[in-house]
Structures are given as structure tokens and as C-alpha cells.
Amino acid sequence: MNAETTAAINRSLRCKVVVIGAGFAGVEVVRAMRSSNADITLVDRNNHHLFQPFLFQVATSILEPAEIATPIRSLLHELPNVRVEMREAMRIDLSRRIVVMSEGDDLAYDFLVVATGAQTSYFGHELEWAEHALGLKSLGDAIAARNRLLKAFERAEMEPDPRKQARDMTVVVVGGGPTGVAITGTIREFTQRTLASDFRNIDLRKARIVLVQSGPRLLPAFSERHSAYAARALERQGVEVRLGVPVTHVDAAGVVVGGERIAAATVLWCTGVQGVPLARTLGAHVKPDGTVAVLKDFSVPGHPECFVVGDAAHVTGPDGLAMPGLASVAQDQGKYVGRLIAARLADTANPRPYVSFTPSKLATISRNAGVAEFRGRSIIGFPAWLLWGLLHLRTLSGGGHARLSILANWVRLLTTYRRSGRLIVEPSELGVGRGGHAPAGNEIPEDAIWRR
16 A cells, blocks of 8 residues: 555545634634644635725725735645635535535535624615615625725716715715724715815715614713714714614615615615524524524534534623624634634543633724723723724734735825725626626625735
């Protein structure tokens, strides 16, 4: 028996671990198993790991897509026991231990980790509202939002009808959580400081920016003091903050808020998330929002070989509430499950039972304004904004080059208000279909992630 045959037999006898999703949780699962004697297959429908907290900065022309996305293969190239497959999982057959794929061979597994994240929820209005109110979950979403925003201002520049011009200069952001607050403040700054001098026939300092929150306050996960600070900071910039009023209708002409029609060319949907359809194939343990109720070790009840982590899992924290969809939470869960599987493969003691933690709460509002609840401390203003930036840069997976590039963009923005990526890139240039919808989950193909 030659060496190649022996190696092939050994590989066939090794435990097969399949990880679905290369987000924060999935990547940490794989990294935690770097020394295990297992064949690991990491599946994702995209070829890149995305740093979602910075998507709003791509949408507002602060950063370029390549600065917040890293090819999965380069991210994990040092792990010889990991195979990366760019394709989509369609269904999980728990009884047969098989992941049914959209194309090619299905994947058999000994251990399975579902780390598929979450997708935007329009609360039952996906078919009617999604086309008009853009979510912010992917690179495709961020580029589409940037295109729509900039194209509306270009139309306003040439529009002789004052009513149509006002509509093109109106932006409505739905959702007063960290993403909604951050993108609202950034758009206000973008129109007042960056774009105002670029146009001749319109004054974008007078652009109407509206933030709608159905609840009684912004940033509901934060203290009331921080919520009030965020509202004041936005209102000082000229943002209209609408609290306690839901959006009841969205169409191509704008939105209806609390019975009032707001004509707007750009509507951004920054509220509501749900589990992806794949998670729903796990059956009776799926919650109404599409997340999966798991045991304390993140396994699916009755299936100790199948785990769900990150935004796809329904896990309660020390306060009894569902854990927030934060990078730090997903990474912590992924790391634990990776160590747990590695321990079982090595037939060693399991790691200590997982203990949920209270994550730090950070939100940026605009230039020099932020809020933070960090290790029991309450911080507002520039220190919180700086802390938000530094901690997110630390979490970024793109390496030193990406961090330096982002830092350079931030410094330029602080000192000059100039932004590098004020480009409108049409769908045909991105290789996507009509209507601006990218294939495979509205993501952009690898060759369309350009660099400056």
C-alpha cells in the first residue's frame, strides 16, 4: 500500500465536520478546531467573510467594499484540515446527517454547525416592501443603498419640479437601533459636509433626513440617558426623529408613518431580523422569528451532533432576554462550540459549561458622537465614538492592511470631510441582474469587489 492510498484511507476514517456560514461565529468554530484530527468543510454562498458593523460606512461612501470583506480562503489558508466550498446549503436532514446542497454532491457529516446568521425581516411585508426599503445585511445591500442615495441627489440636481426635487432630497431610515442611528447621523453629515459643495442647483444642507422608530425611544437596548442623548445629537444636526410611530406602508413613492405620507426617494430598512430559511429546516425547535432554540451547549435538542450558533441561535442572556446579534457574542459562541467538538473528537474532558455574558454596548451617532456601556461604565460623546472605532478595528478580520486603510479613511474624514467612494456603480457593472438584485442572497461576486 503506497503513501497516497494510506493517506486517502486515513482521511476517509477521520471525522467529518461541516460548518455552514463563514460569519463571525462560523470562522471562530473553524479556528478553534485548528489542531483537531478532523476534516472540516466550511460552506458559504459567498467567497468572503463580511464585517457587517461597517456596512453603513460603505453605504455612505466612507469605506470601499474590499476594506470590510476578506476572502474566506485567504482568511483560513493556514489551516490544512479546512476545505472551503462556495455553494449554498438548502436543507438539513438530521435523521440521515446530510446537508442537501443546491448543486453538486450533498455533504455528509459527523458534526454539523449552523452559523448562517440572520436576514432582514419586513414583518410579513417582504414581497411588497423589500424592493422599496433597502436592508443593510450584505455588500450588495450597502452598494445598492449608496447607489440609490447618490442617484436621488443627481436627479434632484436636474429636476425642475420643486415637489419631485424635495422627494429626491428626502431620506427615511426605519429603525432606531445602533445601525439606524449610525447611518442616519452619517447621512446627515454626508449631505451637509461632503456633498453640499458638489452641487450647483440644490442645497443638500437642506436635505430632509427622517429617522422613524416604532418604540418610545432610540437605542432601546441602552439606558434611557443614552437614548435621550442620541435623539438630541441627531436633532441638533437637523434630523427629524419620529418616535412611537410605526411604518404602515412602503412603496416607490415613500412611506406612511403614523398615518402621514412622507414622499422619499430613499428608504433604508434598519429594523427587524429573522433566521434564514435553512435554519427553519431543523423543524420543531425553530422559533417564530426563524431562530433555533438550542440547549446550553448550543446543540439542537435530541441531536447532540448538530449545533446552532450566532444570530441563527435563540439564546437567552443573564437578564433572561435573547442575546443581541453582536460580533462579540457570535465569536464567543463559535469559539466554545469549536472547542467542544475538538474535545469530543480527542476524547478529552468537555470545556466548562458555557456561561452567557453581558456584552459591551457601543453605538456611533455621527462624527465625534457616540454612546457606550462598557464594563459597567457609561460613556458619551467623543470618547464613546473613539472607543467604538478602536474596538471594531480590533475585531476586523482583514489584517493590518485593512485596518490601516480604514484608519486612513477615518482620519481623512475627520480632517477634511472628504470621502473616497462617492461612485454610482450600475448593476450591469457589478454583474447582477435587472433591478439591482445580486444572485445568491444579494451578494456581489468576487470580481466586483473593487479596490481603490
